[in-house]
Amino acid sequence: MIDPAWEGKVQFYELVFGTWLIYIFLVLMWERVLRAKKAEWIYVLITFLGASFFWINHYLQHAPFYSWLLNGYTLVFFIIYYAICVHHEARSIAWKIAATLSTIVFTVAFILFENIARYLVDDRGVNEFWVMLIAYFGFIGLIGWRSKANH
Helix, strand or coil, X not given: CCCHHHCCCCCHHHHHHHHHHHHHHHHHHHHHHCCCCCCXXXXXXXXXXXXXXXXXXXXXXXXXXXXXXXXXXXXXXXXHHHXXXXXXXXXXXXXXXXXXXXXXXXXXXXXXXXXXXXXXXXXXXXXXXXXXXXXXXXXXXXXXXXXXXXC
């Protein structure tokens, strides 16, 4: 059983709010900034793996092995990101370095989006119900946008 004392501050509503926004961010970063359209499953996989950090930060943030787990997962995430997004691209070395480092931009943006939700709830007094509702409407919009983009 997971020790409840290990639990971190990160809450589920933060993850839900950040996930739809980071998906949009990831698509725009790859398609508009890096000019490399990816298959939809790649965007889904990268977002899923990024969102999986929630498990570590929610359930294990105060565990004695937290830094090892976080660093190990970060390394695995970085390798998978490179392998499926960058490695097979026929681009310059400079582009590949920038694309590989975009994993840092992705991570910082995800944390920022989650912290917007935390700010709304903790500092502005918005009930997490409303933050979740915004997220669910965001997901509906995201699904509509991506279904049109793939036809």
